[in-house]
Amino acid sequence: MTATDAAGGNYLLAGNTLRSWLLTHDHKRIAILYTAGITFFFLCGGVAAALIRLELVTPAGDLMSPETYNKAFTFHGVVMVWFFLVPSIPATLGNFLLPLMIGARDVAFPRLNLFSFYLYAGGGLFTIACLLAGGVDTGWTFYTPFSTMFSNTHVMLAVVGVFIVGFSSILTGINFIVTIHTLRTRGMTWFRLPLFVWSLYGVALVMVLATPVLAMTLALIALERLFGIGLFDPALGGDPVLFQHFFWFYSHPAVYIMILPAMGLVSELITAGARRRIFGYNFMVYSLLGISVVGFFVWGHHMFVAGQSMYASIVFSILSFMIGVFSAIKVFNWTASLYKGDITFSAWMIYALGFVGLFMLGGLTGIFVAAVALDVGLTDTYFVVSHFHYIMVGGSVMAYLGGIHFWWPKITGRMYPEMWARFAAILMFFGFNLTFFPQYLLGVAGMPRRYQSYAPQFQVLNVLSSAGASLLAVAYLMPLAYLLWSLRYGARAGANPWRAAGLEWKTTSPPPVRNFGEPPVVEGGPYDYPVPTAKVRATRPEPAGP
Amino acid sequence: MNARTRQPRSHRSGPRPPSLASNLWALVALLALLGLTAGSAFIPMGAFNTVANVGIAVAKALIVMIIYMRLATDSPLLRMVAMAGFAWLALLVALGLADLLTRVPLLGS
Amino acid sequence: MNFRPPQASSLAASIDQLFLAMLILSAIVVVGVFAVMLWFGIRYRHGSTANRSGEQHRHLGIESTWVLVPFVLFMGLFYWSTHIWRELRIPPADAAPVYVVAKQWMWKVQHPGGQREIDTLHVPLGQPIRLIMTSQDVIHSFYVPAFRLKQDVLPGRYTEMWFTATKEGTFDLFCAEFCGTDHSRMGGRVVVMPPAEYARWLAGHAGTDLAAQGAALFRQFGCSGCHGARSAVHAPSLENLYGSTVALSDGAQVLADDRYLHDSILLPGKEITAGYAPIMPSFAGRIGEEDVLALIEYLKSRGAEPASFRGKSEQLRQTPSGRGTLGGPTSTSADSATLNNVIPAKAGIHFAVGSVEATSKWIPAFAGMTPSFGVAPNILGPSEAEAGETWERSSPSSAPGFATAADPTAHASSPENVTHQRGASRDTRTAELGLGHSQATDSGGLLVRAGDHGSSNTDEGSHDRD
Structure with a gap:
């Protein structure tokens, strides 16, 4: 690492004391702190998932007590949603790449960025404390009156943990919005922004507008538990369904917090893999923003059978179909972007194409449950469980891992073993389908979710699903192993090993502390492919040679 | 630089x-x-x-x-942001009421 | 291998048609996109000699196609699904009511003729059935996969669901909304019988008519002391109340439907009839939902006018604004905001955990009900198979262990205290269930029904419905 230009040395070498990491203001280092955090929570949530799948191998609830099972799926849900999926792409890759992609030195509020990481860590501590104290059994949805009056578990600790982590996500959102508005480099107009930046913008808006409602709702749960104010308590004149309105007003947009950055990220991967401009850039941008906005109008589709008025359900149903239109645009455009491309199937491209396939399956089944008449039978069954796992795991996690592979050389300056990575990606695709496709069939057969013991006719499919889960577990552990291995033994990466477009590839790998020597000037739109290998414009400081 | x-x-x-x-x-x-x-x-x-x-x-x-919140004295941008917050709150209330106000009373035979 | 459960209700077939149509559409999209992706992947792989020349054109036409085609398709599907949804939500006028009370972790069914069942629902083939459901504690969900139907069951509120069974047999009943420890064991079955057999079943299990039970409760809880004809207390008359429009003291008007009667018993301070003092004590925590249902049935029997009332009911079902024409409960904004429950009752009682002798008529009995059991029999285990036949056995009405579960003062100011109280009430519940288990073992490992309403039950005032 010899980058000793005016931009400062390689950010990884800019100090190796613990203090230089924990008190850093560098968005790149904060991204790495976040990565460590979400990896930890992903493993925690994964262990809970493994326990659940293990329990469901047999129809009888014979592995653990019902309480333990309930706590396991609650822990899985809380951790995976708030401590892994919501921060996963925005806080790690988003944090790392946003300033690089728009040619900035850092985010707009570096200290706020660090603070939001500590909020995340603080919320995480409460959640771990909750687990150590004995766990919570309400499900991640905290439905009243169960959570307020009937659960004897540590609801308060969990609620406080999620409450705190919510503020972390609000602060990240504010930071991103201000950064994108004010720190774009010269020539980086709005419609030259990479789609990943657009998606972060959409996500940031959703975070800022939706998360306060979550905070309010959780505060009301706390007040209800502590003082019995009765807002959700029918015995005091409250309405438990009101809670569901509040909760889903946040939690449905939260799904878009998880999937929107994945969509943006995959657009980057597909264009780089196909060496082709994205098909229909403007439509991609509008559909991203469309999902961000319309995503706020559809929360009632979680409540079709919850005692919501049938007329409200009709309104929410038609709005939910609209989301389907936006998603369809994206899937078709990704596919069309391959046309006349020069396609290489690197590991990250396999992840990206896997994402498109799984997201499409998840999205199409979303149309099933947007149709009220079908949702009546399918909601609260494994059909829904499978549907949202296809979106969140098949979608977001595949995209996240694809992004990690794609930018790994940029982040660490090292190459990972390509063959292992391809094998893991393919294994993950098949493992995922084996795990979750049987769950669609289980839902169609009528198995309700959150069941510890089940009727014997559901066993075959559950066993298949559990078998798939074990493959999936292996597939998830493999990247962890070889990526860590590559940190020490991987070949050194050049500035642009994939010959990709995008400002982040025009600086060294790993980038210097201040990202760019001279602020880069943008002259064309994003995805300026094909990039002739010999003619990469070297207006940036000399890339560090391997 | x-x-x-x-x-x-x-x-x-x-x-x-x-x-x-x-x-x-x-x-x-x-x-x-x-x-x-x-x-x-x-x-x-x-x-x-x-x-x-x-x-x-x-x-x-x-x-x-x-x-x-200094909305009266600060820049219009701030007022716009605050208004967006209100619009979203109004959305929550409006669609929430869409449920509550159209629930059909239950009548037995 | 067919994963779909049998189509056992009148709407199941049309729902399955919609499902199949969407499945075919989805399959076309999935196969199409995968095929195109594969073709591009092979043809334009790195190193292939495919022709890549030509600019990327403006592709507004293509884009518009795949915006508009999905949009039109989705609107068609939306229309189709909403059409079924309307049918699914609006019960036919001749639907026969059956009452369901959900409780952690069992389903209690009451037929108007006084037949009672736990975790089993007997219905006749071909007759529309309307379930009127409420919960004693948390939210549950009544789910019969073979009917393709599901409806959440909420505490403090009635929700309804209707169906016409079209296939004889026994079908799974599940609780689909997470309701606590034994959620996965809160199930049962729906037994569909030919009408003649069903009539025999009804006759064989007839108890005191539900309205008559209500009449007995009306005296037992002392309602008649104030609302009786010769009472000295100034209380509204309950004759011809059901289905009428009641003027309230705050000037609003409200339709006296099931919800109004339910809330008037449990939250009497909420809607005060004009011209009367708010002196009625709350019965929250003192009366179970099953008994409230019986009382409402009794009040219905006291001079409701079924024909004209049905007309109103229909009108209300047609359009939400129909209620306005009746001078219904939308008259004040406060009413509208939380149609069900507005004014907090004075007593901070969680009625959900409160259960007194009047409500504890059943004891759940199979071991799965005991939360601490690591290994529990499956809900469809062999012991369940005959449960529907044997639960009817009665045992002494004074089942021990049914002390009031919740102290009415459970809402203490200190948080610690609240938690402990809550814990205590749960423990009592557990003890209850454990006791149920041991009793059940004594009586054959099945369900035990502990007593009836006692000697005060008579057939007087029984109301013949249909």
């Missing part, structure tokens, strides 16, 4: 931040209104109780927005 060539954008934070005294007065006013809300609960006024309480709540919200 030049300064950024882009035209710098500055955050114009109003003429001046509200003074400590005005903050304290706002606090006192809020507490007084809180007392009024609590007090009104003891006076039976029928449906007018609700009207009074909503009125007091609006007054409180205005105090917070004008004095604490």
Whole structure:
């Protein structure tokens, strides 16, 4: 690492004391702190998932007590949603790449960025404390009156943990919005922004507008538990369904917090893999923003059978179909972007194409449950469980891992073993389908979710699903192993090993502390492919040679 | 390492931040209104109780927005952001009411 | 291998048609996109000699196609699904009511003729059935996969669901909304019988008519002391109340439907009839939902006018604004905001955990009900198979262990205290269930029904419905 230009040395070498990491203001280092955090929570949530799948191998609830099972799926849900999926792409890759992609030195509020990481860590501590104290059994949805009056578990600790982590996500959102508005480099107009930046913008808006409602709702749960104010308590004149309105007003947009950055990220991967401009850039941008906005109008589709008025359900149903239109645009455009491309199937491209396939399956089944008449039978069954796992795991996690592979050389300056990575990606695709496709069939057969013991006719499919889960577990552990291995033994990466477009590839790998020597000037739109290998414009400081 | 060539954008934070005294007065006013809300609960006024309480709540919200959030004196951008927040809250209330107001009463045969 | 459960209700077939149509559409999209992706992947792989020349054109036409085609398709599907949804939500006028009370972790069914069942629902083939459901504690969900139907069951509120069974047999009943420890064991079955057999079943299990039970409760809880004809207390008359429009003291008007009667018993301070003092004590925590249902049935029997009332009911079902024409409960904004429950009752009682002798008529008995059991029999285990036949056995009415579960003062000011109280009430519940288990073992490992309403039950005032 010899980058000793005016931009400062390689950010990884800019100090190796613990203090230089924990008190850093560098968005790149904060991204790495976040990565460590979400990896930890992903493993925690994964262990809970493994326990659940293990329990469901047999129809009888014979592995653990019902309480333990309930706590396991609650822990899985809380951790995976708030401590892994919501921060996963925005806080790690988003944090790392946003300033690089728009040619900035850092985010707009570096200290706020660090603070939001500590909020995340603080919320995480409460959640771990909750687990150590004995766990919570309400499900991640905290439905009243169960959570307020009937659960004897540590609801308060969990609620406080999620409450705190919510503020972390609000602060990240504010930071991103201000950064994108004010720190774009010269020539980086709005419609030259990479789609990943657009998606972060959409996500940031959703975070800022939706998360306060979550905070309010959780505060009301706390007040209800502590003082019995009765807002959700029918015995005091409250309405438990009101809670569901509040909760889903946040939690449905939260799904878009998880999937929107994945969509943006995959657009980057597909264009780089196909060496082709994205098909229909403007439509991609509008559909991203469309999902961000319309995503706020559809929360009632979680409540079709919850005692919501049938007329409200009709309104929410038609709005939910609209989301389907936006998603369809994206899937078709990704596919069309391959046309006349020069396609290489690197590991990250396999992840990206896997994402498109799984997201499409998840999205199409979303149309099933947007149709009220079908949702009546399918909601609260494994059909829904499978549907949202296809979106969140098949979608977001595949995209996240694809992004990690794609930018790994940029982040660490090292190459990972390509063959292992391809094998893991393919294994993950098949493992995922084996795990979750049987769950669609289980839902169609009528198995309700959150069941510890089940009727014997559901066993075959559950066993298949559990078998798939074990493959999936292996597939998830493999990247962890070889990526860590590559940190020490991987070949050194050049500035642009994939010959990709995008400002982040025009600086060294790993980038210097201040990202760019001279602020880069943008002259064309994003995805300026094909990039002739010999003619990469070297207006940036000399890339560090391997 | 030049300064950024882009035209710098500055955050114009109003003429001046509200003074400590005005903050304290706002606090006192809020507490007084809180007392009024609590007090009104003891006076039976029928449906007018609700009207009074909503009125007091609006007054409180205005105090917070004008004095604490500086919406009156700060840049229009800030007002726009605050309005977006309100629009979203209105959305929650409107679609929530779409449920509550159209629930069909249950009638047996 | 067919994963779909049998189509056992009148709407199941049309729902399955919609499902199949969407499945075919989805399959076309999936196969199409995968095929195109594969073709591009092979043809334009790195190193292939495919022709890549030509600019990327403006592709507004293509884009518009795949915006508009999905949009039109989705609107068609939306229309189709909403059409079924309307049918699914609006019960036919001749639907026969059956009452369901959900409780952690069992389903209690009451037929108007006084037949009672736990975790089993007997219905006749071909007759529309309307379930009127409420929960004693948390939210549950009544789910019969073979009917393709599901409806959440909420505490403090009635929700309804209707169906016409079209296939004889026994079908799974599940609780689909997470409701606590034994959620996965809160199930049962729906037994569909030919009408003649069903009539025999009804006759064989007839108890005191539900309205008559209500009449007995009306005296037992002392309602008649104030609302009786010769009472000295100034209380509204309950004759011809059900279905009428009641003027309230705050000037609003409200339709006296099931919800109104339910809330008037449990939250009497909420809607005060004009001209009367708010002196009625709350019965929250003192009366179970099953008994409230019986009382409402009794009040219905006291002079409701079924024909004209049905007309109103229909009108209300047609349009939400129909209620306005009746001078219904939308008259004040407060009412509208939380149609069900507005004014907090004075007593901070969690009625959900409160259960007194009047409500504890059943004891759940199979071991799965005991939360601490690591290994529990499956809900469809062999012991369940005959449960529907044997639960009817009665045992002494004074089942021990049914002390009031919740102290009415459970809402103490200190948080610690609240938690402990809550814990205590749960423990009592557990003890209850454990006791149920041991009793059940004594009586054959099945369900035990502990007593009836006692000697005060008579057939007087029984109301013949249909």
